[in-house]
Amino acid sequence: MSRGARVCSKRVRDSLIDGRNREHLPAGSRAPQTESAMRRPLFCCDHQEIELPEGHRFPMAKYRLLRLALERDGQYAMVQPRPATREEIEWVHDAAYVEAFLHGTLSAQAIRRIGFPWSESLVKRTLCSVGGTLAAAREALETSYGGVLAGGTHHAFRAEGSGFCVFNDIAVAAKWMLDPKHGGLERVAVVDCDVHQGDGTAQIFEDDARVFTLSLHGRKNFPFRKQRSRMDIELEDGTEDEEYLSDLGAAMDAALTWKPQAIFFQSGVDGLACDTLGRLALTHDGLRRRDRMVLSACREHGIPAVVTLGGGYGRPLEATVEAHANTFRTALDIFGEER
Numbered sequence: 378m379s380r381g382a383r384v385c386s387k388r389v390r391d392s393l394i395d396g397r398n399r400e401h402l403p404a405g406s407r408a409p410q411t412e413s414a415m416r417r418p419l420f421c422c423d424h425q426e427i428e429l430p431e432g433h434r435f436p437m438a439k440y441r442l443l444r445l446a447l448e449r450d451g452q453y454a455m456v457q458p459r460p461a462t463r464e465e466i467e468w469v470h471d472a473a474y475v476e477a478f479l480h481g482t483l484s485a486q487a488i489r490r491i492g493f494p495w496s497e498s499l500v501k502r503t504l505c506s507v508g509g510t511l512a513a514a515r516e517a518l519e520t521s522y523g524g525v526l527a528g529g530t531h532h533a534f535r536a537e538g539s540g541f542c543v544f545n546d547i548a549v550a551a552k553w554m555l556d557p558k559h560g561g562l563e564r565v566a567v568v569d570c571d572v573h574q575g576d577g578t579a580q581i582f583e584d585d586a587r588v589f590t591l592s593l594h595g596r597k598n599f600p601f602r603k604q605r606s607r608m609d610i611e612l613e614d615g616t617e618d619e620e621y622l623s624d625l626g627a628a629m630d631a632a633l634t635w636k637p638q639a640i641f642f643q644s645g646v647d648g649l650a651c652d653t654l655g656r657l658a659l660t661h662d663g664l665r666r667r668d669r670m671v672l673s674a675c676r677e678h679g680i681p682a683v684v685t686l687g688g689g690y691g692r693p694l695e696a697t698v699e700a701h702a703n704t705f706r707t708a709l710d711i712f713g714e715e716r
């Protein structure tokens with residue numbers, strides 16, 4: 378474990394003991410103290426489903442199927458996180474945008490850009506998803522690894538949503554990590570392996586020297602107007618495993634040289650060959666090797682890892698669910714099944 382990480386986990390432990398700071402932590406999301414007390418928690422939000430019109434192309438079912446697949450494995454303790462508060466959301470997002478979204482007064486154009494019709498269920502789900510990533514971030518600082526079966530909503534900008542993303546959970550949790558009152562870190566990296574550029578995250582942190590944003594994405598894919606991450610790796614349509622992993626290896630080396638004290642891994646699996654929106658040609662084995670490359674680098678360097686979901690729109694959907702489940706299985710293999 379690197380010196381930086383050891384220092385920061387001591388600081389977090391201290392802040393957990395300190396009653397004054399307890400209220401600032403994403404609380405209410407502890408693993409149940411039963412026989413599974415030593416099992417790692419995995420934060421999930423599929424109890425808050427978004428009501429979508431018949432035929433909507435967003436694969437809402439994948440979240441429940443993914444939880445069920447990992448529950449069948451029996452290695453994680455599934456935990457419903459508390460929703461993020463408005464104050465937490467406003468660490469990143471424009472107050473007028475937050476207000477309009479929470480009260481359903483966004484313009485029709487803003488709603489179209491998000492891609493979901495506004496509903497109370499969308500508000501609840503969105504806040505739960507950000508809360509899940511905050512809880513996973515705290516878990517990672519305490520135990521080296523935290524995961525959430527939601528989040529990775531990387532197309533959300535400071536004052537507008539886009540591409541099925543309302544609020545940027547990774548940006549909110551990165552701010553929590555960097556806040557001296559909370560995580561107390563000085564350098565955080567985002568490794569975004571979704572096939573679509575993490576444009577919202579890139580723009581939010583464009584002028585923030587404390588955050589290293591890395592995005593590997595399809596050059597010709599959405600978003601068509603790219604933002605500037607600290608490092609962008611642009612992939613051609615049809616990119617296969619070996620080329621992808623070679624590019625990722627080089628990019629990870631660069632990110633590690635920067636000595637991040639925590640890494641957010643946006644683990645979208647829409648690079649899978651059968652994905653309807655991905656345009657790459659990765660296999661399940663390639664994605665497993667990708668996950669191992671990112672997470673074992675974190676482990677070897679003593680860098681806490683926060684794993685969020687991301688895109689995945691495969692046909693059949695089961696192929697996407699399997700790829701997502703493999704990410705969380707690989708994480709247990711690397712970080713250990715017990716806390």
Ligand SMILES: [Zn+2]
Nearest residue numbers: 571572573688
């Ligand atoms: Zn995507």
